[in-house]
Amino acid sequence: MIADSVRAIWCRELQRDDISVDDNFFALGGQSLIMAKIQGEFIEELGIEVPMDQLFLNPTVASISAYIESLGTVTR
Amino acid sequence: MILQGKRVPLPSAPVVHHRFEAHAAANPRAVAVCCAGQQLTYAQLDARANRFAHFLRTRGHGRGAKVGVCLDYSPDMLVAILGTLKAGAAYVPLDPSYPAERLRLLLGQVPGLSLIVASPTTAGLVEPAAVEVVDLQWLAAHLEDFPVTSPDVMVTGDDVCYAVFTSGSTGTPKVTAVRHEGWFNLLNWLTVEYGLHAGSHNLVVSAFGFDLSQRSLLMPLFCGATQYLMASRNFDAAMAYRMLNQHDIRVVNCASSTLYLLVDWETARGGDALTRLDYMLFGGEPLQAERLLDWARREGNSCTLLHQYGVAECTDVATSFDLAGYRPGDHDIPPVGRPAHNTDIHLLDERMREVAAGEYGEICISGTSVGAGYLGGTGPESARFTTVEVDGEPRRLYRTGDRGRVNEEGDLVVAGRMDAQVKVRGMRIDPADVERALGRLAGVRQAAVVVDRAASGETELVAFIEPAGDDLVENDVRARLLQALPRNMVPARFLNVPRIPLSPHGKADRAALSAEFLD
Numbered sequence: 001m002i003a004d005s006v007r008a009i010w011c012r013e014l015q016r017d018d019i020s021v022d023d024n025f026f027a028l029g030g031q032s033l034i035m036a037k038i039q040g041e042f043i044e045e046l047g048i049e050v051p052m053d054q055l056f057l058n059p060t061v062a063s064i065s066a067y068i069e070s071l072g073t074v075t076r
Numbered sequence: 077m078i079l080q081g082k083r084v085p086l087p088s089a090p091v092v093h094h095r096f097e098a099h100a101a102a103n104p105r106a107v108a109v110c111c112a113g114q115q116l117t118y119a120q121l122d123a124r125a126n127r128f129a130h131f132l133r134t135r136g137h138g139r140g141a142k143v144g145v146c147l148d149y150s151p152d153m154l155v156a157i158l159g160t161l162k163a164g165a166a167y168v169p170l171d172p173s174y175p176a177e178r179l180r181l182l183l184g185q186v187p188g189l190s191l192i193v194a195s196p197t198t199a200g201l202v203e204p205a206a207v208e209v210v211d212l213q214w215l216a217a218h219l220e221d222f223p224v225t226s227p228d229v230m231v232t233g234d235d236v237c238y239a240v241f242t243s244g245s246t247g248t249p250k251v252t253a254v255r256h257e258g259w260f261n262l263l264n265w266l267t268v269e270y271g272l273h274a275g276s277h278n279l280v281v282s283a284f285g286f287d288l289s290q291r292s293l294l295m296p297l298f299c300g301a302t303q304y305l306m307a308s309r310n311f312d313a314a315m316a317y318r319m320l321n322q323h324d325i326r327v328v329n330c331a332s333s334t335l336y337l338l339v340d341w342e343t344a345r346g347g348d349a350l351t352r353l354d355y356m357l358f359g360g361e362p363l364q365a366e367r368l369l370d371w372a373r374r375e376g377n378s379c380t381l382l383h384q385y386g387v388a389e390c391t392d393v394a395t396s397f398d399l400a401g402y403r404p405g406d407h408d409i410p411p412v413g414r415p416a417h418n419t420d421i422h423l424l425d426e427r428m429r430e431v432a433a434g435e436y437g438e439i440c441i442s443g444t445s446v447g448a449g450y451l452g453g454t455g456p457e458s459a460r461f462t463t464v465e466v467d468g469e470p471r472r473l474y475r476t477g478d479r480g481r482v483n484e485e486g487d488l489v490v491a492g493r494m495d496a497q498v499k500v501r502g503m504r505i506d507p508a509d510v511e512r513a514l515g516r517l518a519g520v521r522q523a524a525v526v527v528d529r530a531a532s533g534e535t536e537l538v539a540f541i542e543p544a545g546d547d548l549v550e551n552d553v554r555a556r557l558l559q560a561l562p563r564n565m566v567p568a569r570f571l572n573v574p575r576i577p578l579s580p581h582g583k584a585d586r587a588a589l590s591a592e593f594l595d
Binding site: 023024026027028029031032033035036039040043049051052053055056 | 308309310311312313314315333337341344345501534550551552554555558563564566568569
């Protein structure tokens with residue numbers, strides 16, 4: 001599941017383990033520098049470069065996971 | 077103590093867009109701007125900007141007018157900016173990454189706005205507006221009726237070229253106006269001092285609302301080089317790094333926090349796109365040099381790091397320092413160097429007398445770069461633009477509110493603010509502005525915002541909230557505040573407190589809060 005990997009990355013970068021799939025990244029205290037790190041980890045761990053604008057438009061684990069799945073290019 | 081910048085004569089009409097026009101005439105087929113596969117030559121950009129200038133003039137928006145620009149980075153943004161300048165008007169950047177509520181508040185601070193340029197994706201942020209909102213795409217057919225030649229409007233060095241929003245000191249943002257002469261002087265100084273040329277292609281990586289972005293936008297066009305823009309509303313490190321790899325980009329201007337991000341990106345993933353640059357110009361917040369030094373010392377690194385200081389009120393950059401001359405250990409704080417051409421740095425005490433060499437004083441700026449002041453400015457901030465006497469002659473001067481000293485090498489060192497203002501990720505913030513937005517939220521009786529340092533070393537804001545009823549939930553307050561403020565202004569932490577302590581003057585006692593609740 002993409003959402004599990006995404007959630008694990010968010011938890012690591014936001015340094016908390018109580019994140020649900022519908023929590024808003026910015027309401028959790030996330031900011032642009034943390035989002036940039038998450039973008040980098042998506043490249044490393046999921047093999048996909050997600051545009052920053054899409055990360056901002058999809059600020060929950062559920063919505064960004066759905067976006068990534070919609071690209072249909074993830075192989076692992 | 078006065079640090080004097082070199083005196084360099086400027087042309088009789090020191091106007092930035094004339095320099096662009098000269099390049100367009102000399103090298104019409106040179107590429108002016110590249111963005112998402114779209115590109116315009118100097119001749120094409122000049123023609124489109126001329127048509128938009130004629131359009132503005134027929135609407136009655138000529139010399140002295142102010143035109144809002146609410147666009148994402150695109151060739152159209154440069155058409156709007158250059159067209160506005162050619163019409164003799166000044167542009168006001170309206171950053172589309174801000175929430176609509178904040179843009180409305182900022183628009184209310186601009187007296188006599190003429191018109192706003194927007195696009196289908198940004199118009200909703202500024203509408204409904206009190207003035208006409210136009211879309212360049214939608215106008216395209218109409219603009220073709222106008223001549224491609226310059227409208228030849230007389231513009232002097234004293235006319236305003238742009239005005240940007242900056243923090244005030246009383247909870248209300250200000251809009252500060254920059255003059256053509258100051259902007260021309262800044263770009264001419266950087267060009268001459270660092271040998272920029274028609275190959276000094278630039279990549280813009282900063283948000284449109286920053287004063288540094290205005291310099292970054294026009295710098296390559298001033299040199300005859302190519303401007304690379306990212307088709308992204310938010311800074312995208314992956315896209316930026318890819319563009320640096322693909323194109324022959326030589327110069328990047330950014331806030332220090334963006335520089336760390338780019339350096340970390342290159343360090344983590346390998347690559348040499350940054351080390352191959354000619355220059356990175358950065359500043360805007362206290363520098364954590366240790367985050368750069370390993371990368372800076374990499375073998376074959378040919379990128380010169382220019383650590384700069386300045387304020388929006390005095391045309392963005394006042395001093396510049398080549399970080400290669402920095403020996404950690406010699407100084408605790410990396411210097412910001414020497415003044416721009418035709419610019420002096422004064423270090424003054426509270427009675428406006430010069431302090432002795434090496435002593436701390438308020439950093440004040442005089443010379444060509446001093447701006448036209450705050451538009452519609454009646455607040456106490458306008459008194460910061462004042463006059464001093466030097467050698468019997470009166471000189472216009474701006475008091476920055478920053479503390480600094482000149483070190484033994486003759487370089488300026490900035491030590492911090494004299495007031496409560498703070499920089500977060502390059503954005504100057506007045507905590508009272510954040511307190512005001514918090515105070516408007518339901519459930520908040522009173523709020524106080526203090527500055528703290530995160531474990532990572534970055535400056536962050538902490539909000540103390542005295543709730544009107546039950547304690548407020550941090551994530552909920554943050555989500556509501558994000559509707560009202562740019563992200564950099566939203567505090568990192570929120571703490572409920574039973575009562576906000578007051579100082580003897582009846583103001584929130586920020587020092588007492590910090591002492592009680594923060595380490």
